Amino acid sequence: xxxxxxxxxxxxxxxxxxxxxxxxxxxxxxxxxxxxxxxxxxxxxxxxxxxxxxxxxxxxxxxxxxxxxxxxxxxxxxxxxxxxxxxxxxxxxxxxxxxxxxxxxxxxxxxxxxxxxxxxxxxxxxxxxxxxxxxxxxxxxxxxxxxxxxxxxxxxxxxxxxxxxxxxxxx
Amino acid sequence: xxxxxxxxxxxxxxxxxxxxxxxxxxxxxxxxxxxxxxxxxxxxxxxxxxxxxxxxxxxxxxxxxxxxxxxxxxxxxxxxxxxxxxxxxxxxxxxxxxxxxxxxxxxxxxxxxxxxxxxxxxxxxxxxxxxxxxxxxxxxxxxxxxxxxxxxxxxxxxxxxxxxxxxxxxxxxxxxxxxxxxxxxxxxxxxxxxxxxxxxxxxxxxxxxxxxxxxxxxxxxxxxxxxxxxxxxxxxxxxxxxxxxxxxxxxxxxxxxxxxxxxxxxxxxxxxxxxxxxxxxxxxx
Numbered sequence: 351x352x353x354x355x356x357x358x359x360x361x362x363x364x365x366x367x368x369x370x371x372x373x374x375x376x377x378x379x380x381x382x383x384x385x386x387x388x389x390x391x392x393x394x395x396x397x398x399x400x401x402x403x404x405x406x407x408x409x410x411x412x413x414x415x416x417x418x419x420x421x422x423x424x425x426x427x428x429x430x431x432x433x434x435x436x437x438x439x440x441x442x443x444x445x446x447x448x449x450x451x452x453x454x455x456x457x458x459x460x461x462x463x464x465x466x467x468x469x470x471x472x473x474x475x476x477x478x479x480x481x482x483x484x485x486x487x488x489x490x491x492x493x494x495x496x497x498x499x500x501x502x503x504x505x506x507x508x509x510x511x512x513x514x515x516x517x518x519x520x521x
Numbered sequence: 522x523x524x525x526x527x528x529x530x531x532x533x534x535x536x537x538x539x540x541x542x543x544x545x546x547x548x549x550x551x552x553x554x555x556x557x558x559x560x561x562x563x564x565x566x567x568x569x570x571x572x573x574x575x576x577x578x579x580x581x582x583x584x585x586x587x588x589x590x591x592x593x594x595x596x597x598x599x600x601x602x603x604x605x606x607x608x609x610x611x612x613x614x615x616x617x618x619x620x621x622x623x624x625x626x627x628x629x630x631x632x633x634x635x636x637x638x639x640x641x642x643x644x645x646x647x648x649x650x651x652x653x654x655x656x657x658x659x660x661x662x663x664x665x666x667x668x669x670x671x672x673x674x675x676x677x678x679x680x681x682x683x684x685x686x687x688x689x690x691x692x693x694x695x696x697x698x699x700x701x702x703x704x705x706x707x708x709x710x711x712x713x714x715x716x717x718x719x720x721x722x723x724x725x726x727x728x729x730x731x732x733x734x735x736x737x738x739x740x741x742x743x744x745x746x747x748x749x750x751x752x753x754x755x756x757x758x759x760x761x762x763x764x765x766x767x768x769x770x771x772x773x774x775x776x777x778x779x780x781x782x783x784x785x786x787x788x789x790x791x792x793x794x795x796x797x798x799x800x801x802x803x804x805x806x
Contacts, residue, residue: 369568369767384643410592410632419630420583420592425674425707447674448707449766469575469765470674470709471798473592474583492645493592493632505575507568507767517568517767518706 531612538621569769678704706766
């Protein structure tokens with residue numbers, strides 16, 4: 351299985367194929383509903399959205415001696431109202447879970463963005479793949495605060511690639 | 522025969538609830554692991570199978586590290602069967618239960634996810650209370666407590682509907698299929714489908730939740746519903762949605778139906794989707 355180190359080059363993004371499992375290393379930013387609402391209403395995005403992927407995730411509290419608690423993805427579809435604006439700001443990589451609409455998929459393709467799906471419910475395993483966590487905005491939101499995580503080989507799946515491929519094919 | 526009253530303190534209930542809620546969120550859940558492992562054997566190579574392997578591995582990691590299986594430690598649902606000979610002299614049931622939930626949240630580092638008010642500033646209550654409590658008064662001198670940590674990802678794709686009274690099995694199957702097609706990939710499949718039929722608007726929902734509490738692999742006690750459960754599971758697995766929505770044979774582990782009487786002009790139905798982690802625990806005091 352190949353390791354993809356962030357920030358990912360355009361070439362790397364192009365090489366990703368829907369359905370492929372990869373191991374993701376490097377910096378990502380966590381943001382969920384409340385953080386997106388604040389980012390887009392205040393115009394303050396507390397990380398470089400062009401180079402740092404957005405991970406839709408709100409962890410459980412870190413027990414003593416651990417960097418972070420359970421850390422699996424949340425449902426991406428809830429963030430769809432915010433996605434057009436985030437893509438315009440230059441977002442190239444999203445990590446979440448679950449299928450999103452065809453309209454959102456077209457916008458990902460137009461903006462050259464890739465959707466990665468982490469395994470929903472597998473938060474304990476994900477926690478063991480996170481080496482640092484730094485809260486960068488809105489700490490009062492608790493699990494919904496924006497934080498920068500350093501990942502070390504988090505297993506994720508390429509859900510939508512840059513060539514129109516999707517992992518969500520059904521009968 | 523003279524029946525004697527059994528006294529159970531609020532603190533005993535709080536302790537039991539705290540331990541059940543932590544146990545539900547962290548595991549180990551051997552029955553779920555065994556069920557998923559059985560499903561894995563039938564899945565062919567591909568991302569769906571790989572995701573299922575991660576789901577199974579995660580259950581083991583959670584039990585070893587004592588981290589919650591999923592960061593969404595859910596809405597705490599507590600089902601209580603209270604014996605008529607039980608007296609809780611020093612607390613209301615709700616206070617005792619909520620103290621237990623709050624304690625588990627703090628001691629086991631569970632995620633507080635309850636916010637109030639639901640409109641406006643949605644401030645986190647920071648201890649995952651209030652729990653949702655369903656109380657049944659039964660005969661006897663025991664309290665049976667069952668806890669379900671119900672995640673929002675699966676709850677959000679569930680649905681309550683008032684069907685036309687003669688919609689029949691066809692109507693139920695179609696409703697379950699539309700829920701699963703629209704939402705299963707967001708609900709961390711393979712899912713369990715709980716269906717409540719009858720009662721009225723609110724009871725069909727409670728029935729669907731109670732249906733989720735049935736032991737994995739246990740048959741429906743109503744023989745006429747067993748065939749319908751199997752039909753629904755088979756139909757939903759034909760969708761090919763598979764584990765995490767990545768494609769595969771198993772989208773639904775099991776379907777469970779509970780029913781009760783309803784008004785002749787109604788057919789209330791709730792389809793409640795439950796994620797693969799299925800975090801439950803129970804005890805008797």
